[in-house]
Amino acid sequence: MSIFVNKNSKVIVQGITGRDGSFHTKKMLEYGTNIVGGVTPFKGGQKVGDVPVFSTVSDAVKKTKADTSILYIPPKFAADAIMEAIDAGIKTVVTITEGIPFQDMITAVNYAKKNSVRLIGPNCPGIITPGETKIGIMPAKIFKKGKIGVISRSGTLTYEVVYNLTTNGLGQSTAIGIGGDPFIGTKFIDCLEEFENDEDTEGVVLIGEIGGNDEQVAAEYIEKNMSKPVVAFIAGKTAPKGKRMGHAGAIISGSGNTASEKIEKFKSCGVDVAELPIDIADIFKGKF
Amino acid sequence: MKLMEYQAKKVFAENGIETPEGFLIEKKEDLEESFKKLNEKAVLKAQVLAGGRGKAGGVKLVNSLQEAEEMAENLLGNRLVTHQTDSNGEKVNSLLMEEQIDINKEIYFSILNDREKQKNIFIISAEGGTEIEELAKNNPQAIKKIRVDQDVGLKEYHVRQMFLQLEMDKKYYSSFFKLISKLYNLYLAKDASLIEINPLVVTGENEFIALDAKVKIDDNALFRQKELEEIRIIPDDEKDEVEAKEKGLSFVELDGDVGCMVNGAGLAMATMDIIKHYDMEPANFLDIGGSSDPQKVINALEYITQNENLRAIFINVFGGITRCDDVANGFKKALEKIDVNVPIVIRLTGTNEKEGKEILKKLGHDVFTDLKEAVLKLKQVYSKSDK
Numbered sequence: 001m002s003i004f005v006n007k008n009s010k011v012i013v014q015g016i017t018g019r020d021g022s023f024h025t026k027k028m029l030e031y032g033t034n035i036v037g038g039v040t041p042f043k044g045g046q047k048v049g050d051v052p053v054f055s056t057v058s059d060a061v062k063k064t065k066a067d068t069s070i071l072y073i074p075p076k077f078a079a080d081a082i083m084e085a086i087d088a089g090i091k092t093v094v095t096i097t098e099g100i101p102f103q104d105m106i107t108a109v110n111y112a113k114k115n116s117v118r119l120i121g122p123n124c125p126g127i128i129t130p131g132e133t134k135i136g137i138m139p140a141k142i143f144k145k146g147k148i149g150v151i152s153r154s155g156t157l158t159y160e161v162v163y164n165l166t167t168n169g170l171g172q173s174t175a176i177g178i179g180g181d182p183f184i185g186t187k188f189i190d191c192l193e194e195f196e197n198d199e200d201t202e203g204v205v206l207i208g209e210i211g212g213n214d215e216q217v218a219a220e221y222i223e224k225n226m227s228k229p230v231v232a233f234i235a236g237k238t239a240p241k242g243k244r245m246g247h248a249g250a251i252i253s254g255s256g257n258t259a260s261e262k263i264e265k266f267k268s269c270g271v272d273v274a275e276l277p278i279d280i281a282d283i284f285k286g287k288f
Numbered sequence: 289m290k291l292m293e294y295q296a297k298k299v300f301a302e303n304g305i306e307t308p309e310g311f312l313i314e315k316k317e318d319l320e321e322s323f324k325k326l327n328e329k330a331v332l333k334a335q336v337l338a339g340g341r342g343k344a345g346g347v348k349l350v351n352s353l354q355e356a357e358e359m360a361e362n363l364l365g366n367r368l369v370t371h372q373t374d375s376n377g378e379k380v381n382s383l384l385m386e387e388q389i390d391i392n393k394e395i396y397f398s399i400l401n402d403r404e405k406q407k408n409i410f411i412i413s414a415e416g417g418t419e420i421e422e423l424a425k426n427n428p429q430a431i432k433k434i435r436v437d438q439d440v441g442l443k444e445y446h447v448r449q450m451f452l453q454l455e456m457d458k459k460y461y462s463s464f465f466k467l468i469s470k471l472y473n474l475y476l477a478k479d480a481s482l483i484e485i486n487p488l489v490v491t492g493e494n495e496f497i498a499l500d501a502k503v504k505i506d507d508n509a510l511f512r513q514k515e516l517e518e519i520r521i522i523p524d525d526e527k528d529e530v531e532a533k534e535k536g537l538s539f540v541e542l543d544g545d546v547g548c549m550v551n552g553a554g555l556a557m558a559t560m561d562i563i564k565h566y567d568m569e570p571a572n573f574l575d576i577g578g579s580s581d582p583q584k585v586i587n588a589l590e591y592i593t594q595n596e597n598l599r600a601i602f603i604n605v606f607g608g609i610t611r612c613d614d615v616a617n618g619f620k621k622a623l624e625k626i627d628v629n630v631p632i633v634i635r636l637t638g639t640n641e642k643e644g645k646e647i648l649k650k651l652g653h654d655v656f657t658d659l660k661e662a663v664l665k666l667k668q669v670y671s672k673s674d675k
Contacts, residue, residue: 020609027639076511096609098578101479101509102401106438109406114439125608137578137609139638154554155578159606159638160659167658180553182403209554212403235557238564239573240542247339247420248398248411248484276565277558278660 002129002174003149003194003201004092004118005068009133012066012090013038014057014073014081016048020096021072024137025051028070031134036064057081057088068092070126070135078122079104086117093185094135095121105183112185119185124177125155136177138162146171148284149195151188152207153180153214157235160277161207168281173201180209188218196226203229203284207277208262210236215262223269229287232266233274234259289505289520290337294384296501299516303474305467306497310386316360322385323353331386332356334363336378337523339502340370342418346380349388356385378523389497394487395454396420396431399475407435408475410468412450416487442472460494467496478516479509507533528591535587536577544569546670547592547601547630549585551576551610559604562659566667571595578609585618589626599673601632602666604659612636612644620651631669635662 011028015021016038025048029035037052037060044055054060057069069090073081078097085093093112100122112119120127126136131145142159144166152158158177165172173195178186188206195201204226208215215234222230236259266273274280291299297307311322313332323330334346341347346368350356360383369377396416402409413431415423423430432453434446447468451461475483482504489499510517522530532539538553542560546568550556553575560570572592576584592601605615615636635656636644648655656662 024609075508099508101506101512102481103476103479103506103509106401106406106408110438137639139606139608139641142638152554154552154558155608156550156552156606156610156638157554157558159608160555160558163606163637163659182401183406207554209557214404217404233558235554235561238560238570239557240540247396247424247486248400248482276562278562 001198001200002132003191003198004120004174004176005127005133005135006129007032007034007132009034009068009092009135010064010066011035011068011070011133011135012057012060012064013051014069014071014085016040016051016053016072017043017046018072020137022048024072025049027140028134031140033133033135036066057084057090061088061090066090068094068135070094071097073097075099075101079108082108082119083111086111086115090117092118093120094124094126095119095179095185096124096126096137097121098123100181102181102183105181109183109185120176121179121184123181124179124184125158127174127176128172129174130172138175138177142166143175144171147173147200147202149173149191149198149201149204150175150207151191151195151204152177153209154207154235155180157207157277161205161233161280164278164281165205170281170284173198182212188214189221192218192221192226192230196228201228202288203231205280206230206232208232208234210234210239210259210262211257213257216265219266219269219271222271229272229284231272231274231280231283233277233280234262234266237263289507289510289516291501291503291505291516292335292337292521293333293501294335294382295519295521296503297498299474299478299503300498300501304470305474306495307501308386308389308497308499310384313360313383313385314381316357316364319356319360319385320353323356326385326387328353329388330356331388332359333384333386334368334380335382335384336368336370336373336380338368338370338372338378340372340418341368344368344370346370374525376525378525389489389499390492391489392492392494393456393490395489396486397471397488398482398484398486399471399480400482402435405435407437410434410436410446410450412453414454416489420486436472442469456490460490463496478503479506479513480504481506532587532591536581536584537588537591538573538575538577539591540573541595542570542572544571545597545599546666547571547574547595547598549574549576549588549592549601549603549605551605551607551615552578555604555606559602562663563602563666566663568667568670571598576610576615582614582618582621585615586622586625589619589622589628593626593628598630600630600666600670601628602662603632603634603636604662605636605638607636607638607640607644609639611640612638613640613647616644616647620647623651631673633662633666633669635659
């Protein structure tokens with residue numbers, strides 16, 4: 001078991017002919033990901049390695065029965081590509097792209113929700129179920145199959161934490177980068193719920209950062225709903241305060257988006273918080 | 289990007305949203321003509337991007353040319369410090385001179401996005417003015433928040449709810465409805481992430497006029513907002529950050545003496561936290577982003593080494609979409625161009641790690657895989673570095 005993706009996921013790569021798309025297709029295939037096709041508009045009929053390229057997602061789904069898609073699409077066209085995947089019947093859409101206009105993402109996020117599609121990202125490293133499938137850009141060798149679920153708003157910080165877990169003998173059930181943008185398809189609590197119900201997961205690491213209040217929502221969720229141990233790390237204790245403009249942001253979010261406020265919230269909800277990312281594995285020791 | 293008040297008001301006026309008659313003043317000599325046009329009664333407003341100008345003396349009623357000249361003298365070319373700026377304040381390069389408006393009522397109004405509910409949201413209150421944040425805390429009922437679903441769009445019932453919050457006579461409703469529709473269309477068409485009008489006033493002639501205007505545009509959407517990008521004004525204290533961003537870097541200068549170069553914002557913040565944890569202070573936040581352009585590393589090292597207080601440099605790269613060999617090649621080229629006279633500690637791991645490490649080893653650099661070992665090494669060379 002795992003969450004969202006596994007060895008049966010049939011994956012297509014949108015933007016497969018680009019520099020990053022083709023490079024990471026190769027890397028994912030090396031890992032054993034079941035990549036059945038790629039999509040680049042007007043390039044249908046070509047091949048990237050042995051992978052057939054289609055001009056539309058709809059063609060790709062018809063020919064390959066793909067259920068999962070990963071996007072290496074420039075920000076201008078990314079939301080369009082997400083919605084194309086949803087309309088073509090893809091059930092899990094992983095969006096790596098950084099810098100998509102937020103109005104485009106509000107539309108795409110709500111469209112995914114309406115169609116019960118699992119949208120992961122954007123601005124994220126993807127998702128990996130070690131030993132089964134890697135749908136993302138993360139360096140494969142640091143991951144190891146195991147019982148810790150990892151959820152993170154940050155890409156490279158996820159790798160740091162996974163490295164810390166793996167080198168201390170703690171493998172991962174699924175590691176998911178939910179993305180650093182304000183508008184994302186999958187939030188902390190969606191993953192927490194799945195991990196709580198996943199029989200292969202025995203503990204969860206939650207990696208948050210400054211901005212927004214998804215961490216606070218997650219802290220309250222953990223207190224009420226999680227029986228498995230959760231360790232949190234929040235990046236940005238030393239980050240300088242951002243400059244503000246106007247009052248609207250303060251009115252809507254109230255307070256609570258600094259690292260220390262988030263850390264306090266986790267602690268008050270009974271969640272362990274690691275001082276540094278390199279301390280996380282130590283906190284888990286003795287919990288199992 | 290943020291628009292200056294006068295720029296935002298120009299966009300308002302072009303889209304049928306009433307603003308006071310006004311003139312931009314860039315030098316004292318411009319005052320007299322504009323003042324006469326406004327019948328020798330005016331409001332002078334310092335043009336800075338930060339809020340809190342009123343309380344900081346950046347907004348005043350002037351009833352004689354002499355008063356206007358005194359105020360211009362005090363403000364133009366000087367720095368205005370408000371509770372929303374840092375202690376250096378923001379330089380005032382221009383003033384907006386506007387007609388004085390006869391005010392019957394002051395309303396607070398804004399549109400922005402609500403990341404929690406994933407919708408756009410309107411905020412409105414019958415009690416506009418500078419105390420709006422206190423009001424939000426102490427009397428939340430006085431502030432109405434209306435979320436608008438993207439698919440449904442702005443409907444009459446949304447506008448009715450906003451209007452009822454204002455407890456105004458029904459005769460104002462039709463013009464209020466038109467105004468709100470125009471503002472929402474503008475918000476969407478310009479890819480705004482914020483439109484705030486505080487106050488939106490009702491005048492003696494029963495008109496709605498935007499007395500102030502704060503507009504922020506989504507940086508990610510500037511590719512389709514060329515005409516706004518062209519008028520962009522960057523405040524002095526953000527010049528480095530904006531210039532860095534154009535080169536694909538996120539850079540923020542800080543007070544410490546350990547230069548940092550990291551890939552990814554989260555890891556960059558965590559790296560700063562670790563440096564601090566080991567009793568050192570980061571000199572900057574620098575995220576080279578998630579791509580593989582070696583030129584970024586060259587640019588990054590240029591920014592870091594501009595800092596005169598530097599005692600050591602810490603490079604922390606965990607390759608994913610960023611490839612270690614690209615970073616190493618960029619670093620090699622950078623060292624050919626830039627003279628670095630402080631110790632450099634490098635941690636490099638992840639995608640194409642082997643290739644990257646070989647390049648750096650040929651240059652004679654120790655490269656760490658483990659973060660903790662790297663930081664302990666940093667601590668050691670930092671202590672010996674006598675700068």
